[in-house]
Amino acid sequence: MFDNNELRELIARAFSEDVGTGDITTLSTIPRDARISGRFIAKEEGVLCGIDIARAVFEYADPAIELEALLRDGDSFGAGDVIARVRGRAIPVLTGERLALNFLQRLSGIATRTRAETEKIKGTKARIVDTRKTTPGLRVYEKYAVRVGGGGNHRFNLADGVLIKDNHIRAAGGIAKAVAAARLRAPHTLKIEVETENLAQVAEALEAGADIVMLDNMTTQAMAEAVSLIAGRALVEASGNMDSRDLYEVAATGVDYISMGALTHSVRALDISLRFDEGSQGA
Numbered sequence: 001m002f003d004n005n006e007l008r009e010l011i012a013r014a015f016s017e018d019v020g021t022g023d024i025t026t027l028s029t030i031p032r033d034a035r036i037s038g039r040f041i042a043k044e045e046g047v048l049c050g051i052d053i054a055r056a057v058f059e060y061a062d063p064a065i066e067l068e069a070l071l072r073d074g075d076s077f078g079a080g081d082v083i084a085r086v087r088g089r090a091i092p093v094l095t096g097e098r099l100a101l102n103f104l105q106r107l108s109g110i111a112t113r114t115r116a117e118t119e120k121i122k123g124t125k126a127r128i129v130d131t132r133k134t135t136p137g138l139r140v141y142e143k144y145a146v147r148v149g150g151g152g153n154h155r156f157n158l159a160d161g162v163l164i165k166d167n168h169i170r171a172a173g174g175i176a177k178a179v180a181a182a183r184l185r186a187p188h189t190l191k192i193e194v195e196t197e198n199l200a201q202v203a204e205a206l207e208a209g210a211d212i213v214m215l216d217n218m219t220t221q222a223m224a225e226a227v228s229l230i231a232g233r234a235l236v237e238a239s240g241n242m243d244s245r246d247l248y249e250v251a252a253t254g255v256d257y258i259s260m261g262a263l264t265h266s267v268r269a270l271d272i273s274l275r276f277d278e279g280s281q282g283a
Contacts, residue, residue, distance in 0.1 A: 050107035062092035114149025
């Protein structure tokens with residue numbers, strides 16, 4: 001699922017940032033031989049994502065810690081549901097608690113938001129996809145969360161495809177010139193997508209041979225007209241503040257994709273807590 005070395009490096013950096021020279025509170029209050037058990041409890045309904053990363057966090061803190069997942073990534077849960085159980089030495093569990101929750105809450109928030117958005121366009125052919133508006137260093141995990149929630153992934157990085165946006169068009173001297181240059185220099189295996197803002201640009205992108213036409217911040221009526229104009233000669237992507245739009249109306253225009261940066265760049269972390277069992281010390 002993930003590159004184990006990259007994940008371990010990420011967790012190591014996270015521990016270095018969070019723990020510093022030591023968890024002084026835990027080390028000064030908890031006996032070194034104390035053991036605890038606890039439960040990850042959802043405080044609201046949602047879609048789980050990141051349970052294996054939470055397990056990796058505790059394994060980094062202490063390989064002897066046991067995390068028993070009661071749900072899998074992609075499973076839905078309600079408020080009060082127990083997601084997982086953890087048991088082990090108290091000090092490393094407490095030291096890793098916040099990091100495990102940070103990953104679990106953020107990724108579950110992304111999966112939950114994505115699931116909600118995909119539900120809005122059921123019955124249409126459109127698919128919700130993400131963008132590159134992700135947290136630096138966390139892209140592979142946040143895009144994984146989008147897939148867990150039922151969405152799709154746009155480009156992972158700038159090498160994944162040609163996406164000619166407004167500034168490229170201005171710098172290149174127009175859509176036709178930009179697409180022609182891309183055809184000459186980019187590998188033939190990559191699709192060429194062009195961002196358009198009006199029907200004239202849509203026609204120009206088609207004439208230039210774009211594989212995908214992005215409709216940026218267009219009205220619903222303009223999108224429907226663009227889809228009719230394109231008539232299956234290219235894939236169509238709707239983009240631009242889609243989180244404030246009626247997604248079913250957008251999807252009903254006939255677009256193939258709806259890209260939403262809000263899935264990752266401003267998502268709210270889900271409320272999940274780790275609650276220790278009473279009397280677990282020394283267990």
